[in-house]
Amino acid sequence: xxxxxQSDTESLTGNDSSLKGSVDISVVIPVxxxxxxxxxxxxxLSKVVAGLGKKCEILFIDDGSDDGSFxxxxxxxxxxxxxxxxxxxxxxGQQAAVLAGFRHCRGExxxxxxxxxxxxxxxxxxxxxxxxDTIDLVVTIPRKRKDTWTRVAxxxxxxxxxxxxxxxxxxxxxxxxxxxxxxxxxxxxQCKDKSQFMAVLMSWMGVPTAEVEVEHSAREKxxxxxxxxxxxxxxxxxxxxxxxxxxxxxxxxxxLGAGTGFxxxxxxxxxxxxxxILVDGMVLLSAAFAFLAxxxxxxxxxxxxxxxRVHLRVQDRPDYIVDKVIE
Ligand code: UDP
Ligand code: MG
Numbered sequence: 001x002x003x004x005x006q007s008d009t010e011s012l013t014g015n016d017s018s019l020k021g022s023v024d025i026s027v028v029i030p031v032x033x034x035x036x037x038x039x040x041x042x043x044x045l046s047k048v049v050a051g052l053g054k055k056c057e058i059l060f061i062d063d064g065s066d067d068g069s070f071x072x073x074x075x076x077x078x079x080x081x082x083x084x085x086x087x088x089x090x091x092x093g094q095q096a097a098v099l100a101g102f103r104h105c106r107g108e109x110x111x112x113x114x115x116x117x118x119x120x121x122x123x124x125x126x127x128x129x130x131x132x133d134t135i136d137l138v139v140t141i142p143r144k145r146k147d148t149w150t151r152v153a154x155x156x157x158x159x160x161x162x163x164x165x166x167x168x169x170x171x172x173x174x175x176x177x178x179x180x181x182x183x184x185x186x187x188x189x190q191c192k193d194k195s196q197f198m199a200v201l202m203s204w205m206g207v208p209t210a211e212v213e214v215e216h217s218a219r220e221k222x223x224x225x226x227x228x229x230x231x232x233x234x235x236x237x238x239x240x241x242x243x244x245x246x247x248x249x250x251x252x253x254x255x256l257g258a259g260t261g262f263x264x265x266x267x268x269x270x271x272x273x274x275x276x277i278l279v280d281g282m283v284l285l286s287a288a289f290a291f292l293a294x295x296x297x298x299x300x301x302x303x304x305x306x307x308x309r310v311h312l313r314v315q316d317r318p319d320y321i322v323d324k325v326i327e
Contacts, residue, residue, distance in 0.1 A: 019106045020182065024054035025128070026107030030097035031073065031115045032063040036221040038072045038115070045113075045121040046080065052125065059084045060115075061101045064091035077326055085326040092320040094176075094225070095196050100320050102185040102198075111179045112198075116219050118146070119177035123214040127179040136181045136207040139173040142216035151224060154231040161235055162200055165243040172203045177214060183207075193241070196319060200238055240305050247306065250299040257295045264288055 027045065031038070042058075049056045062070045062085060070087055077083040086100055098112060109131055113119050119140070130138045145152055155174065163172045176199065187205055188198070226234075240246060264284065271277045 021108055022106045023057045024107060025049075025052065025056045025109050025111060026101075026105035027056065027058045027111045027113055027124070028061070028098065028101030028105055029058065029113050029115045030061050030063055030094050030101065031065060031069050032091060032094070032097070032225060033065045033067040033069060034115045034222055035065070035067045035069045035072050037117055038069060038076065041115055041117055041121070042076050042080075044117070048121045048124050049082075052128070057082050057084055057106060059086065059101050059105045061085075061097040062087040063094065063097040064088045074326065085324075086322055087324040087326075089321045089323040095198055096320040098176075098198050099188070099196060100322065102180075102188065104325075107182075109179055109181060110185070112176060114176050116222060118217050118219055119175075120215050120217055123177070124179075126212050126214065127177075130210040130212045131179050131181075132210070134208055135210045136184050137202060137209045138179040139202075139209060139211055140175045140177045140214045141173070141211055142175065143213050144216060146216050146218035147224070150228070151226065154226070154228065158231060158235050158238070162238045162242070165239055165245060166200070166204060170203050170206060171209075172200065173209075173211070174199045178202075197234065197238055197241070200242065204242065236305075240309065246302045250295075250302050253295045254299065257292045261288060261292065 027049065029041075034041075045058065049058065058080075060073050060083065062073060064087075070085070073083070073085050077085055084104075086104055088097065088100070101112070102110060109128065111124055111127060113121060113124075123140070127138045127140065145155075147155075159172060159174055162174070163170075166172055178199075180202070184202065184205070184207055187207065188196075188201055191201060191205075193201055268284075
């Protein structure tokens with residue numbers, strides 16, 4: 001079993017591209033603190049993979065787990081040479097883990113699967129069947145989502161906002177269970193997208209896509225890594241990453257503020273000159289001032305968001321850093 005430190009041999013996130021296409025199917029699985037479920041996942045997945053009758057690899061990306069997941073994966077690897085493991089130096093997030101998996105895997109077809117068994121591995125053949133010659137991406141629609149209502153509501157809101165940002169020409173699918181060809185990964189890499197929400201990026205690219213309906217299971221062990229704050233962060237990331245709408249909103253608010261100020265001025269002059277009334281403007285002025293100051297602060301905040309994105313882009317740090325590769 002070869003365990004090596006990635007930074008000794010290759011660039012921080014790079015990969016040995018000479019082995020691309022050396023297996024038929026790669027199953028890419030991000031893992032973050034899922035030790036309780038890994039054995040069951042492997043038991044079910046290996047049965048499905050064996051039934052495919054193709055040359056397969058299972059690539060686990062350990063996204064900086066600290067619950068012993070990495071050690072468990074190494075034990076599984078010892079009994080099955082088709083398993084490969086990437087370990088990040090720390091937790092970089094699911095999207096980064098999936099991206100790393102896409103870059104490092106060697107299959108002609110890539111299947112992305114969550115490690116918590118919410119995406120049943122038994123549905124993989126359905127995805128592969130839908131991957132015809134003319135299709136590059138197969139996305140899934142859960143027949144009935146088995147998540148808590150708060151998680152489902154959060155996802156619906158995210159879906160609704162992101163779909164609005166992308167516009168009607170993109171059909172957004174946020175499921176994390178999909179199959180794709182390596183050509184799609186090449187396109188992802190060309191996007192150099194710092195927001196890199198894989199599902200949104202792939203929907204945005206509009207490659208030939210098929211949809212299949214799959215079962216969805218409740219998470220039986222461990223907890224979801226997406227609480228309210230993560231969902232809000234993700235939504236905001238998509239809003240600023242895929243549209244200029246917030247900036248346009250600022251323009252509209254500026255127009256509204258200026259219009260209100262102008263109207264108020266005309267009103268005050270009218271009162272003074274035509275009706276001879278001197279309005280006690282203090283209250284009115286305070287309100288107008290608060291309104292305009294609010295708009296200005298909001299505008300600065302939004303501009304800062306976009307500036308922050310440019311800042312990250314200029315720094316051009318990698319999305320993740322690989323600590324170890326086991327293969
Ligand atoms: N995950 C990860 N890094 C993270 C958070 C999650 O690799 O920082 C993995 C996690 O182990 C699981 C998948 O991403 O395999 C989906 O996570 P989760 O089940 O918590 O999300 P949900 O099903 O609630 O969308
Ligand atoms: Mg889950």
